[in-house]
Amino acid sequence: MTIYVDLVAFLNFAMDFLLLLTVNLTLKRNTSMKKMLFGSFVGSITLLFLFLPIPSLLLFLFKIIVSFLICIITFGFHSPKYTIQNMTYFYMTGTILGGFLYYLNLEFSYKQEGIVFFHKGLSINFLFLIIISPIILYIYIRSQKKLKSQYAHYYKLIVTFKNEKKIELNAFLDTGNKLVDPITNKAIILVEKESLKQVKIKSPIFVPYHALNHKGLLKCISPKCVEINGVSSKNYLIGISEEKFHIDGISCILNSKCLEDLPC
Secondary structure: OOOOHHHHHHHHHHHHHHHHHHHHHHHOOOOOHHHHHHHHHHHHHHHHHHHOOOOHHHHHHHHHHHHHHHHHHHHOOOOHHHHHHHHHHHHHHHHHHHHHHHHHHHHHHEEEEOOEEEEOOOOOOHHHHHHHHHHHHHHHHHHHHHHHHHHOOEEEEEEEOOOOOEEEEEEEEOOOOOOEOOOOOOEEEEEEHHHHOOOOOOOOEEEEEEOOOOEEEEEEEOOOEEEEOOEEEOOEEEEEEOOOOOOOOOOEEEOOOHHHHOOO
């Protein structure tokens, strides 16, 4: 089998650059383009040593050292934790990219009959890899940023009622929820009615509200206390929502005033 070392080195350079760029954008390292190019160049040069007859264990250690060197060159050394995090994301991103490319190669290059795979004579060439890899990593970066932004507003809520009944809920902090009881001046946390089906509601409080297209009275409960991420407070009412919240895994919407009680 003929191996074109220059082609392998160029492909490795391109992949290392894309991985470093992804780490830079995901972790917001703000490193320069020159450092990323130089780090990728070092990675492509050290690739040549992989063609030497090296035992598997030494080869594995060599790859770890090379990755450490690439991350140090590209992002600098500020602390062991900083460098380990860079290396972790570097490997994690490489695994994700490699998994996608392996799947595409398997999908296009092989035909499956039962549990047997036959080579169809097709193969993903290096030009296709260079084109498709940035698209895969772009989708990965976008999804990472979206997840970090969304799940940063997720909280654990424990509501203790006056009869000592407790419920645990996954809550989402919505700064648009500014409902307040005008009499007690307590902020209202909205909870899906389904989540309160085991709670016996006695002496409910009806709070007037005004939404975009309609207004009415919101049925509320005065709990004994509310605990948000370990911080307890008695300054809230539980508003019963007749509608379900279309947020992944969420059955409760926190009030914007919860920000005042949450730890920084």
